[in-house]
Structures are given as structure tokens and as C-alpha cells.
Amino acid sequence: MTAVLLVTGATGTVGQHVVAALADRDVAVRSGVRDPETASTELADAGDVVKFDFAKPETWGDALADVDGVFLMRPPAVSEADVNSFVDAADRVGVNHVVYLSTLGAEKNVIIPHHRIEKHIMGTDITYTLLRASFFMQNLLEVHRADIVEHDELFVPAGSGKTSFIDARDISEAAAVVLIEPDHANRAYDLTGPEALDYGAVATTFSEVLGRSITYPNPSLLAFSRRMYQRGTPLGFIALLCGIYTTARLGLAARVTEDSYLLLGRSPRTVRAFIEDHADAFRGDSRPDRTLP
Template identity: 55%
Template structure:
């Protein structure tokens, strides 16, 4: 990238839980720096901006979800014919693996190769906490491929998103006043997806984050009983933690219309919490953002309308 060019950042999964917040955070930034010259304040274009390109399956239907200055590009990991136009001119990439894309070797790593081949120099990848310890995870397979790629990479190993509570479990909270997950008494270091998006934006636009890994968690690990108490206090009505068995949880989710593969993913996530393996708390987000990450109480207050009857 030359000094008079505006960096172009392609965001995959741009309508998703984290990707949408990456787009918003990038669109709100007014400068961008280059790792190659950390002493220079910026390599922004004349307007001080950065070109943000949202990769979406259907640009027409997604147009009203983004600010007017966000570019839209048709993109689908499983349709390589969409890759070229989405990557055209892009030199930075926010990469995430959609849960539905299970074949990393067929769809994700070839896309990484195509991105590097067409000029992407910096990749920020959304991974999960503990990926480095589990070679069987698809996230770790992507990480290892990025480690060997000819591009700078940053791994955001995120904890459980608070937004899953409104995107997946809203129905039980609104209609039954309960949090219905099989996590037992285990604690989880919930993180707000908005903070993950902001960490990604910093890593994509500021120097000093290349070839690093961040465990992006919230400020505290909470059990779901504690979560229920926070919901009760903020919403001013009693919310219970149901603590169902795994079979009870699986059957209810299936009756709600989730397919078995997605139910299996959720069971795996909550089993991790049940076993006490989801409570890792770090200060990585605070160090990158220069502030403390959002608390669960802040999240529930901000999303309170979604939990009203």
C-alpha cells in the first residue's frame, strides 16, 4: 500500500454477530496506520478514512444494514466465483469461519491463499479461546494455515458472546422467564461482541498487532445463576436459571427448529462451561482498547428492549 492510497478492508461474515460490529467499528474510525512505519501517525487517504467492504451473500437484501459509505460485495466461502470481486483491491481482511462451513480445507484455507495471492497483507482471524490447545478444532486448523501464509496475522480467541443470549436464547427469557442452557454450575467469561468488533478494528488499522494472539474475554467469569440474577435486576422481573439436562436442552432446541448439527455445537459449548473450562479471564481486550470491556450488566441494559415481553 502506498502512502496516498486508502486501505481497503474486506470483512467476511459482515452480517453476523461479530462481523456486523467489525464493520461498524471500522466505519467509525477516521485514521489507519501502517505496521511498516510505526513512527508515522497515519497512512490514511486524503479524507483520513479507510475503505470498508462488507462481504455478504446477497448485497441487495443487506444494503439497509450498513452505513452508506460501506461497500457491499457478494461473497460466499462456498462459491469461489465470488472471491475475486470481493478481494479486488483489498489489502486487509477480517476472517471468520461460519459454523455452517465445516470443510476448512475445501473452503477456508483456499480462500486465505487467494486473499494473500491477490494482495492481502494483514489478516485478523476470529478464533475461540483455547484453540491453540486443541488441534482438532477447525479454528486451530485455520490458525495453523495462517501461520504459514505470507501475510501478517492476528488471532482473536474470543470467549462466549453475550449476544448469544438475545440471538439464540431470547425466546425462553421472554416467554418463560428462564435461561435454558445445560451449563451446570460452571462459569463463563462472557464477552460483548461489540468489544470483539472493536478489538478487530484496532488490530486491522493500528500498528503492533501483527503475528499476535489475543484471548478476548469479558471482565469477569459468571455462572448462569449469576447471569439470571443480573437479568432479574436489570429487567426488574425474576429470571431463573433452568439448568436442564443435556437431553432436555437438545430436544427443546430441536423442537424450536434448530438442526441437530447446530444443537451439537451448542451442547459442546455448554459442556465446556459445565466442566469448568470456560472461565478464563484476561486483560487482553482492555489492553488493546485502552478501557475495560463491557460488563454483562451493561449488555443487558443496552439490549433490554429485546427481552421485554
């Protein structure tokens, strides 16, 4: 029987690249998705595609059959209790290794679900690797593209705080490394990009790459919330973003570590490289593509 690696969130920003990175390494991959039919057509190299839903335990048995390792992420709308129950199920069927996508600082921040999910995983018999990731560069594309395309503005309420942005593609590659190599048992890695930038510097980089002026108006939390609300963004998501940008405003998102370099064996991608890779989407020439290069 071939051991299989299960990827949860396989259609998501990080998961889709974890699947691709594992497929590149000739590993048996299983993509756990809520809609297998759509995912099979949209995901390149999705491997074995099975129905999987954190909220539907009846889908867990098939997803976990013969699984040796799991890439585990918590979709923002899924309860921590459902994630923890799934971890317990994985433990019961003998899964050896869970790689959990967490967030930078989760070990100290007791109010966020990642903190408690990490602890829950550590309390099982499963070997774990925690990937505590900084702020994804992909948020610039998936959340803030409209401000850049329509208003020539980077409209986030982060003050002059710096952020150690990381490209989700680098997180995915690091996840593939720790899933496959044997040396990462019961360890945590703080995954950041190579530098911490404030949003003024990010706007300058946008201007240089796109060849037109992109400004950072440094909006208040209220002005930001109002614009997002007018765009139809759900209130819960606006509140989540305000929390994240307040963290950056307070200077708590600026830590740069060597861990990405350690796992990737190269420097992680810069913000400039990310903008260059997606320049067409930021110019408004194409829709943001979930299947990024």
C-alpha cells in the same frame, strides 16, 4: 490506489460492528456479503458492498481487489477447506494482513476447525492477528431469548461452570484496532469480558435488570436438547451448543484475560450492561435487533 479493508461475515453478529467501527475511523471498507442488495439496504455504513461467498471462488477476485487487510471469520456452515482456500487466494494476490476471529483455547483444542485454520493462516506469508474470543453475550439474545421471554428461565445446560462472556461489540472494536494499528503483527489475543459468571449469577442479573424473577433451572443436556428440538432448532446446532455448554460445565470457559482491556483501552462491557442495553428485547417488547446499539 486506496488500500481497502475487506470484512467477511459483514452481516453477522461481529462483522456488522467491525464494518461500523472501521467506518467510524474513516477507513475504506468493503463488505463481503452473499446478498449485496439486501445488505446494502440493511447495513449502515457498509462501504463498498460486494458479492462474496466462501463456497464460490468466482466471487473472490472482485472481493480481494486492492485489499490490504481482511477481517476473516468462518461461518459455522462453511467448511474449513473453503476458508483455507480463500486464505491462499488472499496470499496469492498480496493481501498483507488477516485478522481471524477464532475461539478461546483454539491453540490447544486440535479437534475444532479454528485450530487448523489458525495453523493454515500462520503457514502463509500473510501477517496475521488471531482474536480468540470467549462466549458471546449475544448468544443470550439470539439463542436463548425465547426461554427468558416465554418461561422466565435461562435454560442452558452449563451446570455451575463459569463463563467469561464477551460482548461482540467489544470484539468488533478490538478487530478494528488491530486492523488499523501497526503493532499487532503475528500476535494472538484472548478476548474475554471483565468477569467470569455462572448462569445462576447471570439469571440473578437478568432478574435485577428486568424487574421480574428469571431462574436458572440448570437443565441436563437431554432436557436442553429436547426443548431446543421442540422449538425446531437443527440437530447439528443443538450438538454444537451441547459441546459449548459442556466446556462451560467443565469449568473450561472461565478464563479472564487483560487482552480486551489492552486493545480497547477501557474495560470491556459487563453482562449487566449488555442486558440493560437489550432490556426491551428480553422483556418481549421488541424483536432482537441484529443492528445492535
